[in-house]
Amino acid sequence: MGRHALFLWIVVAILVVAALSSVLPQYNEFAQSHKLNKNKVMRAIKAKVNSPDGRGMSCFACSMMVDGLQTMIKENKTDDEIAAWLVGLCDFFNVEQPHVCKNIIYAFKDEVVFVLANSAFTPDEICGAFIQNCGHSEPPRTVMWNLTMPGGKPPVKQWEKVQDGKPTLKVLHLSDIHIDHQYQVGTEAYCQLDDFLGTYAMCCRDYTDDVKDSRKKDKPIYVPAGPWGMPYLCDLPYQTFESAIKHINQTVKDLDMIIITGDFEAHDSWDYSEELTIENMNNMTNVFLKYFPGIPVYISIGNHEGVPQDAMAPHTMPEYDKRGPQWLYKIMVDMWSNWISDEKAKADIQYRASYAIYAKPGLKLISINTIYCSEFNFYLYINEVDPDSTLEWLIEELLDSEEKNDRVWIISHIPPGDNYCLKGWSFNFFEIMKRFENIITEQFYGHTHYDQFMVYYDPDQSMRPFSFNWIAPSLTTYAWLHPAYRIYDIDGGYPNATYHVKDAYTYYANVTEANESGKEPQWKMSYDTKAFYQMPDFTPQSWSDLTYRLWNNQTLFNEYIKLFWRNDKRDAECHLDAKCRYSYICNIKKARSYDESFCADLKEQLFIAS
Ligand SMILES: [Zn+2]
Numbered sequence: 001m002g003r004h005a006l007f008l009w010i011v012v013a014i015l016v017v018a019a020l021s022s023v024l025p026q027y028n029e030f031a032q033s034h035k036l037n038k039n040k041v042m043r044a045i046k047a048k049v050n051s052p053d054g055r056g057m058s059c060f061a062c063s064m065m066v067d068g069l070q071t072m073i074k075e076n077k078t079d080d081e082i083a084a085w086l087v088g089l090c091d092f093f094n095v096e097q098p099h100v101c102k103n104i105i106y107a108f109k110d111e112v113v114f115v116l117a118n119s120a121f122t123p124d125e126i127c128g129a130f131i132q133n134c135g136h137s138e139p140p141r142t143v144m145w146n147l148t149m150p151g152g153k154p155p156v157k158q159w160e161k162v163q164d165g166k167p168t169l170k171v172l173h174l175s176d177i178h179i180d181h182q183y184q185v186g187t188e189a190y191c192q193l194d195d196f197l198g199t200y201a202m203c204c205r206d207y208t209d210d211v212k213d214s215r216k217k218d219k220p221i222y223v224p225a226g227p228w229g230m231p232y233l234c235d236l237p238y239q240t241f242e243s244a245i246k247h248i249n250q251t252v253k254d255l256d257m258i259i260i261t262g263d264f265e266a267h268d269s270w271d272y273s274e275e276l277t278i279e280n281m282n283n284m285t286n287v288f289l290k291y292f293p294g295i296p297v298y299i300s301i302g303n304h305e306g307v308p309q310d311a312m313a314p315h316t317m318p319e320y321d322k323r324g325p326q327w328l329y330k331i332m333v334d335m336w337s338n339w340i341s342d343e344k345a346k347a348d349i350q351y352r353a354s355y356a357i358y359a360k361p362g363l364k365l366i367s368i369n370t371i372y373c374s375e376f377n378f379y380l381y382i383n384e385v386d387p388d389s390t391l392e393w394l395i396e397e398l399l400d401s402e403e404k405n406d407r408v409w410i411i412s413h414i415p416p417g418d419n420y421c422l423k424g425w426s427f428n429f430f431e432i433m434k435r436f437e438n439i440i441t442e443q444f445y446g447h448t449h450y451d452q453f454m455v456y457y458d459p460d461q462s463m464r465p466f467s468f469n470w471i472a473p474s475l476t477t478y479a480w481l482h483p484a485y486r487i488y489d490i491d492g493g494y495p496n497a498t499y500h501v502k503d504a505y506t507y508y509a510n511v512t513e514a515n516e517s518g519k520e521p522q523w524k525m526s527y528d529t530k531a532f533y534q535m536p537d538f539t540p541q542s543w544s545d546l547t548y549r550l551w552n553n554q555t556l557f558n559e560y561i562k563l564f565w566r567n568d569k570r571d572a573e574c575h576l577d578a579k580c581r582y583s584y585i586c587n588i589k590k591a592r593s594y595d596e597s598f599c600a601d602l603k604e605q606l607f608i609a610s
Contacts, residue, residue, distance in 0.1 A: 073113060073116060073117050082109065083106055086105045087102060097191070097207050098207070099207040100202075103271055104270035107269060107271075107308050110308075111311050112378060115381055115382060118318060118382050119140075120382075121140050125140055140384070141594070142423040143423065144423060144424045145385045145424045147386060147392065147395070147431070149395075149431050149432070156438065156466075159500075159541070160498040161537070162498055162500050166491060167494050168489045168490060168491060168492065168493070168502055169257065169360075169489070169492045169493050170254050170255050170257075170489060170490070171258070171259060171487070172255055172258045172486075172487055173259045173444055173485065173487070174258065174259070174260045174261075174472070174475055175472040175473070175475065175485075176262070176302070176449050177236065177263065177284075177474075177475045178235040178236055178263055178265065178474070179238050179264065179265075179476075180205070180235035180236060180237065180266040180267075181266070181280075182205050182266070182268070183204050183229075183234065183236070183237040184205055184206045185226065185227050185237075186221070186224050186225060187203070187204055187224070187225050188204075188219075188222060188224070188225070189204050189222075189224065189225045189232040189234055190222045190223040191203035191233070192233065193222055201233065201267060202233055202234070202235070202267050202268055203225070203233050203234050204225040204230055204234035205268075226511070226512075226514070227514075227515060228240050228509075228511045228514040228515050230477060230512075230515075231477050231481055231567065232477070232480060233479045233480075234477055235267055235478050236475060236477060240511065240521060241475065243521055243523075244475060244509070244521075244523060245287060246291070247523040248485070249292065251523075252487060255295055257295065257298065257359060258288065258292060258295060258296070258297040258298070259299075260299045260300070261300050261302075261411055261412065261444055261446035261447070262299070262301055262302025262304075262305070262413035262447065263302030263303065263304045263476075264280060264281065264284050264304070264305065265277060265304040265305065266304075267304070267478055269308060272306075272307045273307060274307050274328075277307055277331070281305075281331050281335050282335070289338060296339040297338070297339050298336075298339065298340075298365055299336060299367065300367040300368065300369070300412045300413050301332060301353045301367075301369050301371060302371075302413045303371050303374050303376065303413065303447070306325065306328065306377070307328070310377045311325070311378065312325045312372065312377055312379070313325060314380075314383075314388040315351075316383055316387075316388075317379055323379075326350070329349060329352075329353050330350060332349050332353055333346050333350050336349060340355065340357055342355075351388065352369055352387075352393070353369040353371075354366070354369045354390055354393065354394075355367050356397045359409070360492060360499070361495075362405075362406055362407060362495075362499075363406065363492065363497075364397070364406045366394065368390065368394065368411070368412040369388075369412075369413075370413050370414035370416065372387035372388065372390050373416065373421040373422045373425035373429075374414060374421070374422070375419075375421070375422055376420075380422065384422060384424055385424070391428050394432060395432060395435075398432065398436040402436060402438070402439055405439070407439060408436070408439050408440050408441060409441060409442050409499065410442075411444045411445075412443075413445065413447045414445065415447065415454055416430065416592075417430075417454050417590045417592055417593060418447070419594060420593075421593045422593070423593050423594040423595070426594075427593075427595075430456065430592045433456060434458060434466060437466045437467055440467060441500055442501055443467065443468070443469045443470065444469075444470045444472065445471045446471065446472050447471075448471055449474035449479070449481060450473065450474075450481075450565070451471070451472075451473040451506065451563050451564050452471040452564060452588070453468055453470060453543060453588060454471065454588055454589075454590070455540060455543045455544050455547055456540065456591040457544075457589065457591070459598070465540035465541055465543065467591075468538075470486075470501070472484075472485070473506065473566060477511060480565070480567065480570065481565065481566050481567065482508050482510055482511055482512075482566040483508060483509055483511065484506060484509075484526065485506075485507055486504060486505065486506045487504070488504050488505075489502045489503040501538050502538075503528065503530055504529040504530070504538075505527075505529070506526045506529070507523050507524065507525050508523070508526045508566055509522055509524070532559075533546050547588050547589060550585060550588075551585045551602060554576070554581075557575045557581060557585075560584075561574055582603070582606050585602060586602060586603075589602070
């Protein structure tokens with residue numbers, strides 16, 4: 001299952017390549033004299049890394065590399081010396097486009113060097129986290145820790161039925177907008193074709209200025225980037241974002257609320273700066289104020305808002321004053337204050353980028369900073385336990401709402417069942433959702449960019465489904481996608497409303513067609529969730545029933561895959577392959593990261609079938 005975290009693989013690839021090269025004899029000689037054919041070396045390394053024993057090799061190489069880095073740190077080599085060495089290797093081995101090589105090391109070196117110097121994990125453990133089958137696959141991503149759940153869980157209430165004929169509210173759910181202000185029409189959209197390691201992270205940009213003269217050649221453009229965006233490894237041109245916003249503004253007249261589940265920045269993490277993020281957040285705020293005056297916008301922070309990407313250190317970290325994300329959380333306070341007036345909420349945002357407010361009377365909306373469970377928030381490897389007491393704070397908010405008999409919505413970026421979320425945090429979050437299942441009415445997420453959902457099962461009560469996640473498709477085309485957004489009809493706006501989703505409509509635009517026609521993208525309804533999947537309602541039981549229908553009905557499963565990718569071609573044969581089907585369906589049932597125990601029944605059937 002794809003994770004759009006390629007940038008980190010670049011860092012890892014650099015480490016691996018660098019380490020491999022250090023064990024290759026005469027490396028320095030061939031590096032200097034170019035006696036060896038570089039492409040040959042590249043192919044040899046790639047074959048080695050991908051071969052079964054190559055995993056062992058990458059492991060060994062990575063450990064050596066981390067070990068080497070830790071030694072260099074101990075020997076007081078300057079950051080610049082280390083960085084210069086890595087940049088040279090990245091460039092030499094064509095791990096990335098020269099511009100990226102030049103900047104990515106500098107973007108991450110401060111954080112990585114600091115964490116390596118302060119982390120208790122060994123090189124083997126760090127490498128084990130990022131290279132499959134590296135032997136030490138347990139820590140640091142799967143460290144467990146336990147929060148005490150408050151007792152006194154009330155008897156489980158029936159999921160409230162939504163009655164017909166009652167007032168409804170309209171809510172727009174946008175996620176993963178990722179605007180690329182440097183998107184350039186006519187540049188290569190398929191830049192991976194030039195790339196030996198398969199690590200190029202982002203296309204549709206012109207980086208030719210950064211190519212050394214010796215490497216400059218007239219390259220043919222295989223797939224030229226069109227004006228409205230490309231379903232490749234490309235982010236969204238600004239005009240496509242504006243087209244979507246204008247379309248929504250013109251067609252949805254009775255919008256009550258907007259939810260944005262994070263990620264505004266492009267995927268060029270090598271070029272992130274605090275100044276740029278501040279500027280982009282201000283621009284974004286102005287767009288929403290301009291097109292949707294008077295409509296509240298509730299946002300959750302995304303991993304791409306971090307500088308470097310995903311870097312959000314909690315208060316317990318050494319040198320918090322210097323390295324903490326205060327500057328970023330301040331921007332969030334400034335931006336979100338346009339729609340939030342509660343002083344306590346503002347203080348919570350400044351402290352941990354999470355907040356709770358009443359979106360409507362009786363409806364508490366809780367926005368949670370899930371970057372505190374991101375596997376790429378390297379600062380967490382110094383201490384993973386409940387960063388900034390976010391989960392303890394969440395429990396307090398939920399206890400308060402339980403007393404008041406509120407309905408609660410959770411909005412957040414990373415779905416905690418995704419392996420992007422560290423295991424300890426994910427398991428504790430799951431327990432909280434279970435403890436407060438009576439009052440948690442809906443959960444909204446993004447981050448994966450795919451059109452997905454997830455179901456929570458209670459392992460202590462014969463796998464009773466008790467909650468689920470809405471996961472909105474991304475507005476960005478990254479990666480290989482068409483832009484999409486979702487509109488919900490909510491049962492609400494009257495006393496004792498359930499605040500459940502009554503209907504969900506997903507919209508998209510085919511940018512390939514827009515590019516060909518030379519006209520603005522046609523935003524169309526892709527599907528009506530209830531009608532399309534023939535669901536009677538959106539109870540956890542109905543989502544679970546759908547999950548099993550997808551598992552058992554290959555035709556329906558194939559329809560799900562098309563919507564998942566917003567594309568007819570991706571994994572088009574998956575429905576014919578039981579193992580492929582399992583990977584998608586287990587992903588739905590996996591509400592805890594690094595845990596497939598909820599998929600045991602599927603696995604059993606898979607075993608019988610094969
Ligand atoms: Zn994203």
